[in-house]
Structures are given as C-alpha cells and as structure tokens.
Amino acid sequence: MRVQSRARYLAFAANVRRLTDSLIVLAERDERTRNLEVGLRQVLNSLNSVNKPTPVKTLKDRGPFDRYENVITLNEILRVTDKKDLIEKLNSVLNSNTRQGRRNSALIAIQFFDALESRALYHYNHPPITKRVAATR
Numbered sequence: 001m002r003v004q005s006r007a008r009y010l011a012f013a014a015n016v017r018r019l020t021d022s023l024i025v026l027a028e029r030d031e032r033t034r035n036l037e038v039g040l041r042q043v044l045n046s047l048n049s050v051n052k053p054t055p056v057k058t059l060k061d062r063g064p065f066d067r068y069e070n071v072i073t074l075n076e077i078l079r080v081t082d083k084k085d086l087i088e089k090l091n092s093v094l095n096s097n098t099r100q101g102r103r104n105s106a107l108i109a110i111q112f113f114d115a116l117e118s119r120a121l122y123h124y125n126h127p128p129i130t131k132r133v134a135a136t137r
Helices: 001-028 034-048 054-068 068-077 080-095 101-126 131-137
Strands: none
Touching: 001 068, 001 101, 034 068, 034 080, 054 080, 101 131
C-alpha cells in the first residue's frame, strides 16, 4: 500500500472522528455544529450517489466520503440492506423536530461512524500482506 494511500486512511479516520465528536455533542446537549451539518450532508450525498452518474462539479459536495479508499472502507462496513436505514437515520439527525428523535438517530449514527473510523484505522495500520512481503525483499 502506498504511503499516500495510508495517509488517506488516517485523514479519513480523523474526519470521521470529528463528525462523531459533533454527534456526541448533539446527543448530549442538543447542539448542532457546522461540522455536523456539513459532514452529514457529505455522507448523505455520497450514499445517495452510489451507482449514479456524477457531474465532476458535484464531487466536492461529497467531501472525503467519495475518495476511493474511503468508499471501499464505507462499503466494507455497510451492508446494502443497511444503507437505506442509515440514510434515514442521518436525515433524522438533521431534520427531526424532536430532541429525542435527533438524539436516538445520533446515537445510531455514532455507532456507525465509530465502526467506520475503526475500519479506516485498521487499513492504515495493516497494509495488505502482499505489500508487506514485497517491502521486506
């Protein structure tokens, strides 16, 4: 695995951690941060655009959630059947009219983003074995 690719996994994990921290603030104090709004919209844009043609100018709307390594990581932990439920929960975090609704959805989103961060860090810390063997030769 190239150093640049490993660095992308680490940066992705850091972005996901910031988003998780914002979700925790929402769940505990019902306060929304700019990072939360922007981050969740990027995730939603990425999830909603899978298998659809994408104009180049809209790629920035997906932020770090549409880079190759990050999409691979996302797909490793997100089953196709769970995608619809996740989109619903993330929309609820942004749009729920009740504090309890936002809190419940935020708690589910925190679990998802925690798994996503862990998987990105796994890729950062464990390059594929074929790359490790080649590096020792």
